[in-house]
Amino acid sequence: MKSYPVGTLERKTVILGWKLIAPTVIIISLLILYPAVYNIYLSFFKVSLNPAIPNQFVGLKNYFGILSDPAFWRSFWVTIAFTLITVIGSMLLGLGVAIMxxxxxxxxxxxxxxxxxxxxxxxxxxxxxxxxxxxxxxxPLVQFLASLHLMNPGTDIINNPNNAFIVVSFFNIWRNFPFVYLMILAKLQSIPSSLYEAAEMDGANWWRKFMSVTLPELYFVIASVALLRGIWNFYKFDEVYLLSKFAGTLPIYIYDTAFAGIPHQGIAASAATILFAVMIGLITVYVKRVLKW
Amino acid sequence: MMGIFKEQKTFDIIEIMFYTYGENIFHNYKIKEKIPKGNIKIKEGLNMKKSLLVIAILTLAITGLLAQSITFWTTETESNRMQRIQALATIFQAKTGINVKVVPVQENDLFSRLAASKAAGTLPDIMEAGIEPLVLLGTEGLMDTKLNAKVINDFGDIYTGVKRLLYAGNGKYYGIPFHAWVQGIWYHKNWFSKKGLAAPISWYNILEAAKELNDPAKGIYGIVLPKKADNYSEQVFTEVALANGARPFDAAGNVTLDTPQMIQAFKFYKELGKYSMPGFTTVLDALKGYLSGKAAMIFYSTYIMDDIAVQDVQESRIHSFDPNLVKNTGFANKMINVDTSSYGQVVGLGILSSSKNKTAAEKFAKFLMTGDNYIYWLHMAPGGMNPTRKSIATNPQFLNNPVLKRYGAQKIANIIAALDNIERFDFYKGKVVTQMSKLSANFVIGKAINLMFANDWTPEQTAKWAQKEALRVLGK
Incomplete structure (x- = not known):
């Protein structure tokens, strides 16, 4: 271990460094670390709404309750499917549009x-x-399709509970592909044209150029954007809930279980902790295997 | 120095009052038919100016007193309503020196806001909300049930029909009934008389009328029935089920969503759905369908009254106005099959047990429900907000409103009379059924109806699903 003699320049530099990052460290601790730790703390309690009644310690009861609920697991797999479909869908669409x-x-x-x-x-x-x-x-769209005899004008596509998952996934892909497109386009524009010229001299056709030049250059952008979109879509609540009450993803499950009627903050906190653990696990694997950090 | 500051503050209050009253009390609804003679607006204006003067003097007198402060949560979040509430709070402060902090809260956010403010130590002293949240909070021990009961008893003229819905047992109450609406079928009376149809009160007559008046080829439908998984579906289905004596819970608290009576109710609902506008329609479809003459009947609360009567409001919905709609509209305030039912909602005031300023909260509750203040509040939504105090319902000043006048004293009296017979799933045999709130919050009944129409389920299948889902939600 390196030691710093008292009063040396090096030591002063280290102290200055700490001073400079101190505001950031303090702000992050207050805004992120404290709520996260407090959330974990709450997850072991039955939280009372009444200030006169103290919170009651229940140990791991909240966790067992959730993990043994078949509805939780159903929502879990629905969420995984939703995340995979929407991430892959918006990546492909975003990539295609960016290339065009x-x-x-x-x-x-x-x-x-x-x-x-x-x-x-x-x-x-x-x-x-x-x-x-x-x-x-x-x-308007229904009238248009009906005029072409493609559908019955009385059909209600969006509000049919059987279409919930498809509608929500489709909407998410449509809404989020521009983000993917923007990131990929930025990278595309920085690929030197000399690479393509070299490939052409080797006699590569467009597909070969795409596979050997474009895709390898885009690899890390695509991988990072997929990671971000994956995290965001895994926790997606607003648009799913606004479109349908039947989509059945995890954030909706948590809302229904914990916040319908009297809020059960302890249960909500433990569900959030479980999701947090799952996400950390998935992200770690992803970062090591795909992003190769 | 201090004195100047205080005087300045007093002027501000008066200015605010002029501003808010000026905006609202003199608000002139554009009605095509003439308003009867004797210009009320000017009279109201003169009275208001006098009372403002009195208030101003009072304010000067009390500025020397120590300022008290309470927090009031209200679920009336629209800006014009907030303006009125703020004006009332300002007058209250001028009269009593108690400062009221008015906080608008969406009813859907109520519980999460409460959880946050409990953690922050900023719980309100008094809140205005529907009976479901008041009862739920009451069962958590958050309501001062004794003090709420005291306010109710001090008034002495609150309708029994509405106060029983907030009853906590042992003479205590979860909240003070503040204002209420009733739901029923609104129908085109002239279409009915043309075909010789009876008013849509019994199941038989409702179905007959829907069948008879349904003409999809012309774009006219017998009814617009809620078919989406939301509160509106539950509210309408409540009226249907109760008319057949069906309830989601028995007296012992067991789930009874698959009883023969309930299955019959689903069957009637599905049958009625055949003559409804296509799609998984909901509340706005119903409103627009009725106003634009595309639907013969709709289920709606008394909040529809200004949509029917007031040109501005109607035009904001459908871009046209039918001046004869008030005259040609009928309202069936009850439904009959084997039982008689009438559905409605009561909004109450609740003083919280955690309040540190209960005397001030009590004063404010009484202030809001007394005389001109109360009427000024109720006129925020004429027809939608009905008084829960007998003395106000019969007060000519209450009926002195352009919208209410168009319907006439008799019709308003009928509506208010229906308040006494409100039946709900969350109230049975003198007891509040708290389990119902969990089913409502998870839209169990709305989802069952939505699925019944989407999958063409039989009434039996629907009832079976609802029963299973209710047990799951309740963790039974």
Missing amino acids: MNRNFYGRSAVRALILLPYVTPLISSVFAWKYIFLPLNG
């Missing part, structure tokens, strides 16, 4: 801006817009 937008054509900047719309529009308005265009009888 990387070419030069007239009006490209306008189209590029338009593509971002689903991502930047406030969620509530896009949910309502979707509900509106699919409205039975009066929805």
